[in-house]
Amino acid sequence: MSVTVRVPAKVNVQLAVGAARPDGFHDLANVFLAVGLYDEITVTPSDALRVTCEGPDADQVPLDRTNLAARAAIALAERYGRSPDVHVHIAKDIPVAGGMAGGSADGAGALVACDALWETGASREELLEICAELGSDVPFSLVGGAALGIGRGERLTPLEVGGTFHWVFAMAGRGLSTPAVFREFDRLGEGTDIPEPVASQELLAALAKGDPDALAAAVSNDLEPAALSLFPELADTLATGRAAGALAALVSGSGPTTAFLVRDPESAAAVAQALVASGTCRTVRTASGPAPGATVAGR
Ligand SMILES: C[C@@](CO)(OP(=O)(O)O)[C@H](O)COP(=O)(O)OP(=O)(O)OC[C@H]1O[C@@H](n2ccc(N)nc2=O)[C@H](O)[C@@H]1O
Numbered sequence: 001m002s003v004t005v006r007v008p009a010k011v012n013v014q015l016a017v018g019a020a021r022p023d024g025f026h027d028l029a030n031v032f033l034a035v036g037l038y039d040e041i042t043v044t045p046s047d048a049l050r051v052t053c054e055g056p057d058a059d060q061v062p063l064d065r066t067n068l069a070a071r072a073a074i075a076l077a078e079r080y081g082r083s084p085d086v087h088v089h090i091a092k093d094i095p096v097a098g099g100m101a102g103g104s105a106d107g108a109g110a111l112v113a114c115d116a117l118w119e120t121g122a123s124r125e126e127l128l129e130i131c132a133e134l135g136s137d138v139p140f141s142l143v144g145g146a147a148l149g150i151g152r153g154e155r156l157t158p159l160e161v162g163g164t165f166h167w168v169f170a171m172a173g174r175g176l177s178t179p180a181v182f183r184e185f186d187r188l189g190e191g192t193d194i195p196e197p198v199a200s201q202e203l204l205a206a207l208a209k210g211d212p213d214a215l216a217a218a219v220s221n222d223l224e225p226a227a228l229s230l231f232p233e234l235a236d237t238l239a240t241g242r243a244a245g246a247l248a249a250l251v252s253g254s255g256p257t258t259a260f261l262v263r264d265p266e267s268a269a270a271v272a273q274a275l276v277a278s279g280t281c282r283t284v285r286t287a288s289g290p291a292p293g294a295t296v297a298g299r
């Protein structure tokens with residue numbers, strides 16, 4: 001028997017970042033929106049824990065026990081005193097190291113899949129606790145929709161969304177390391193007073209209304225200057241999308257994927273075409289959100 005779970009990517013419509021904490025992490029006000037680009041994780045009983053991956057970026061995915069999907073299987077097995085021996089197969093469509101939480105999606109997906117396969121009876125709270133141990137973004141991959149994450153981003157409050165938001169995503173020619181971007185944020189902020197991160201009320205109201213113009217006026221990403229400092233060419237991609245009619249253009253999370261909020265599928269197609277023609281990115285995808293969190297898609 002196998003279990004397959006589908007898990008969405010995310011874009012951060014607001015990412016407010018506080019000063020570095022003593023443990024090296026940063027307090028955030030992280031407004032996540034799940035979007036309809038998915039990885040599919042299939043787990044099958046096996047004689048050893050094994051990870052395989054297929055998809056355009058598969059060669060960049062570690063297949064050892066550092067893979068977040070393997071770590072999720074191990075964490076759940078340890079908690080329930082059983083062997084983690086499963087074959088985890090990842091059908092990967094979310095760009096790797098792109099600031100769209102692909103690894104986190106695979107962690108949440110493997111957790112939900114193993115939980116269903118092993119019939120552990122774990123509560124939702126227990127699963128969310130394991131997610132938070134795996135990584136700051138992993139709990140959101142489990143819940144999907146839209147949510148405000150505080151603390152490291154792992155303490156979630158679900159948010160109401162009153163409509164569908166349309167996006168274009170431009171994938172860059174190389175990845176960016178999340179810790180490196182946070183380090184650059186610290187370097188750029190040296191000697192300045194960094195305010196406590198707070199969620200924007202205008203942004204939450206725009207999400208609740210489903211109003212793309214209001215959302216476009218309110219999106220922000222405090223990691224964007226750091227991502228641009230490490231990857232200056234992203235400025236050309238952002239400018240291309242803006243010129244082609246995007247309502248807002250921003251770096252997704254720690255980048256380097258850039259995200260373009262558009263009014264409707266027609267303008268998504270126009271922005272996507274302009275980005276492809278410009279040669280300022282590797283590939284372009286369109287997707288809309290909110291999308292559901294980790295969901296069992298087949299057994
Ligand atoms: C920036 C965000 C925005 O959603 O995601 P990405 O854009 O990379 O996908 C997240 O905060 C990333 O979450 P995630 O990728 O799960 O990070 P973790 O594994 O928990 O941490 C990786 C590293 O990022 C830094 N980190 C992460 C979260 C946080 N609140 N403060 C940090 O300083 C730390 O250096 C940490 O060692």
Ligand SMILES: Nc1ncnc2c1ncn2[C@@H]1O[C@H](COP(=O)(O)OP(=O)(O)O)[C@@H](O)[C@H]1O
Binds near residue numbers: 069097100102
């Ligand atoms: N299942 C996985 N898929 C992708 N990357 C993974 C996975 N597990 C661990 N990683 C590691 O995590 C790093 C960050 O990848 P990813 O989660 O795709 O990006 P981001 O943190 O920018 O959203 C990768 O470079 C890779 O080394």
